[in-house]
Amino acid sequence: MRITRNAIATMAGPSAWFTGTVYIDPVAAPSAASRVQASSVHFTPGARTAWHTHPNGQTIYVTEGVGLCQRRGGPVEVIRPGDRVFFEPAEEHWHGATADRFMTHLALLEVDADGNSATWGAHVSDEEYGQQPG
Numbered sequence: 001m002r003i004t005r006n007a008i009a010t011m012a013g014p015s016a017w018f019t020g021t022v023y024i025d026p027v028a029a030p031s032a033a034s035r036v037q038a039s040s041v042h043f044t045p046g047a048r049t050a051w052h053t054h055p056n057g058q059t060i061y062v063t064e065g066v067g068l069c070q071r072r073g074g075p076v077e078v079i080r081p082g083d084r085v086f087f088e089p090a091e092e093h094w095h096g097a098t099a100d101r102f103m104t105h106l107a108l109l110e111v112d113a114d115g116n117s118a119t120w121g122a123h124v125s126d127e128e129y130g131q132q133p134g
């Protein structure tokens with residue numbers, strides 16, 4: 001038996017990138033040989049990302065709770081455990097928890113040649129967040 005101990009502290013999501021309280025656990029970090037980055041992201045009720053894009057796209061895979069996501073110009077969509085969402089490269093979007101449930105997803109992407117994972121924009125307003133899911 002071999003146990004690999006969990007050694008990296010949970011980080012709070014920066015307020016420039018998120019509304020509400022979000023915690024991030026690193027799962028995989030880019031290295032010289034690999035651009036893969038993976039995180040487990042924990043959203044408290046009402047918490048969500050700001051609008052943003054990813055240079056090479058992103059997959060999120062919901063593991064707990066009930067969440068919401070939206071691409072610019074599309075309806076708000078409800079996402080549940082086992083659902084996965086791919087956001088195209090440069091597709092503007094946000095993701096987060098519903099107002100009354102926690103939501104956790106794995107986030108998987110490839111950083112660009114400079115190590116950037118995302119470009120961040122405006123926060124998702126309460127009006128945008130409160131739209132009835134499509």
Ligand code: MN
Binds near residue numbers: 052058093
């Ligand atoms: Mn994203």
